[in-house]
Amino acid sequence: MPVSSAYGANRFAVAPMIDWTDRHCRTLHRQFTRYSLLYTEMIVADAAIHGDRERILGFANEEQPVALQLGGSDAAKLAEAARIGEAMGYVEINLNVGCPSDRVQSGTFGACLMKTPEIVAQAVLAMKRAVDVPVTVKCRIGVDDQDTEIALNNLAKAVFDAGADALWVHARKAWLKGLSPKENRDIPPLDYDRVYRLKQQYVNQFIGINGGIQTISEGLQHLNHVDGVMLGRAVYHNPMMLAEVDTAIYGNENGPASIDAIIDYMCHYADRHIAAGGRLSHIARHMVGLFHGAAGARRWRQILSTEANQTGATSNVIRRAYAAVQNAAIEKAA
Known part of the structure; x- marks a missing residue:
């Protein structure tokens, strides 16, 4: 499905996963796929600004293309963290609007930002003004008892009006109370059709899908409806499936090394x-x-x-x- 966006080349991505997608994980994944977009773990904006930057943000050029995912809700801090990320060489800055952990909620960011799309929009606008690389958002279809038609529409309109280059959607709700982060990855039902409908509304914007996709073949089916597909745990637990990506999705016949x-x-x-x-x-x-x-x-x-x-x-x-x-x-x- 074509999209009139410079971001459209990012057809496949490995999801940002806390405690997993560090520089060593990305180095391994890169051996199997040259073209996939790889993400960092979520890095809190304060840590990016005040922490040991080489330890927290450092990566090797061989890992590219790599996107930096930030967590936070303060537009000024996110803009500063984005500037730091761009200076370090990241090809994209992504804002986390999907993590449901208690720690993230206590900081008023992650999935709870689905309730305040205007704050997300302010953050996107500030980051867009701060950097030249794409600024993207990763979200859920809603949280708690939100109507997912209204919640996702409101979030998408807010971020695209603010200039976001892409929206990656985990096709599940997040329940902020009563479910653990692990349960939030499995228990809320998947609703891929909701993401497909969003794409129908935003024909000229990049919409990517994430959540519960187990194989590259499944990913290809989603690409009939959206612009990009993102796999997480399935790839982490079976990295060799990435060997299929460059041929199946990017049309490169060479494949990875032996x-x-x-x-x-x-x-x-x-x-x-x-x-x-x-x-x-x-x-x-x-x-x-x-x-x-x-x-x-x-x-x-x-x-x-x-x-x-x-x-x-x-x-x-x-x-x-x-x-x-x-x-x-x-x-x-x-």
């Missing part, structure tokens, strides 16, 4: 991280799901989950775990 080459790359990457004072577990934890459903996957998980956490662990742990997978594949083929 799994041998990817494992070798991640081993060298881990060695550099360890030499700089890091731990193997910082990287290996994102690789546990790599061989999801394949022969030897259980042994791979066991080795990474136990040995990578040990003091002094090196990339040899990854190589040993991969050897176990290769041996299992040989035995299965015999």
Whole structure:
């Protein structure tokens, strides 16, 4: 579905996920897909402004394209954080209007901002004035007992009137009281049709969809109705499915490097991280799901989950775990 927007190239994205989509996770994901848009975890605007910027916001150029997701509701702070993000090289600044956690609610941002679209609009306008890169919003279809037709329409009108370049919609309500963040990802029913209807209203604006999408094939079906598709937990738990993206969605016939080459790359990457004072577990934890459903996957998980956490662990742990997978594949083929 064409959209008259410079943002239209971002047809596939890996969702921002707190505690998961850090620089090491993005480095792994990038080995499987050259073109997908990758997101940071949600970074609170105050942390971006006052925190250790290299630790909190730093990333390698090899991860690009990378978008920075910010949390907050103060327009001036968000504009300053956006300026910092742009200066550090992020290709997009995204505002979180979907996270339902208690911590986020206490700060009056995240999903509770669905109730105050005028505050979201002020933030978008301030960020648009502060940066030249795209400014986008990620939201829910509503919260609590809101009518999702009214709530999502009001939010979309507010952000697009303020100049937002795209709206990514998690196709579920968020319940701010009574459900945990985990339950909010599963219990509220999915309503993809609501997002489709929004796209019909905003033919010339980029509308992307997120929530409960399990495969790249499912994502392709959504692209018949909206401009972009975003996967989160499914990709995190099975990163190898990203190998399909560049061909299936972007039409690139080359595909990713071989799994041998990817494992070798991640081993060298881990060695550099360890030499700089890091731990193997910082990287290996994102690789546990790599061989999801394949022969030897259980042994791979066991080795990474136990040995990578040990003091002094090196990339040899990854190589040993991969050897176990290769041996299992040989035995299965015999």
